[in-house]
Amino acid sequence: MPELLDVSGKCHCGRTSLNGLAQPDMIIACHCTDCQTFSGAPFRAVVIVKPENIVIKGDVSQYTKVADSGTERVQGFCGKCGTQIYAAATDKSVYNVRTGFLDQHNTLIPKKHIFGKSAAPWLSSISETTWMKEGPNSEEMSPFDDNMRELVMRL
Numbered sequence: 318m319p320e321l322l323d324v325s326g327k328c329h330c331g332r333t334s335l336n337g338l339a340q341p342d343m344i345i346a347c348h349c350t351d352c353q354t355f356s357g358a359p360f361r362a363v364v365i366v367k368p369e370n371i372v373i374k375g376d377v378s379q380y381t382k383v384a385d386s387g388t389e390r391v392q393g394f395c396g397k398c399g400t401q402i403y404a405a406a407t408d409k410s411v412y413n414v415r416t417g418f419l420d421q422h423n424t425l426i427p428k429k430h431i432f433g434k435s436a437a438p439w440l441s442s443i444s445e446t447t448w449m450k451e452g453p454n455s456e457e458m459s460p461f462d463d464n465m466r467e468l469v470m471r472l
């Protein structure tokens with residue numbers, strides 16, 4: 318079994334924090350329409366953390382979504398700023414921790430993409446689009462330079 322990864326993060330307002338030991342082989346990006354709706358973004362990524370390896374502090378609000386199949390999934394988010402923290406089964410037997418708010422998010426590279434049938438069709442072309450370092454009038458740059466490629470190859 319691969320070594321567990323230390324993960325930590327805080328929501329945008331700082332009221333909610335999470336520390337955990339994650340499964341490095343279980344990093345998944347989900348392109349389902351629920352993930353797109355909840356996040357307001359093209360997809361969400363999660364890393365799997367067992368309940369005995371997670372400490373969540375602060376003000377987590379929960380919303381339970383019911384799938385067409387009847388399966389219930391608890392969506393945990395900061396009750397003040399709305400930062401998405403996790404999804405879990407109702408018995409909290411495992412946590413799917415959202416990678417976006419974690420300090421380690423740049424190195425938590427998804428090993429698998431699911432619900433490709435609803436993925437944004439333009440994702441494959443993002444490296445060919447114009448990228449700016451910061452705001453719309455800042456310096457042009459490429460986030461897909463050699464350093465990043467090297468990092469991805471190592472993982």
Ligand SMILES: [Zn+2]
Binds near residue numbers: 329332396398
């Ligand atoms: Zn917050």
Ligand SMILES: [Zn+2]
Binds near residue numbers: 348349353432
């Ligand atoms: Zn999804």
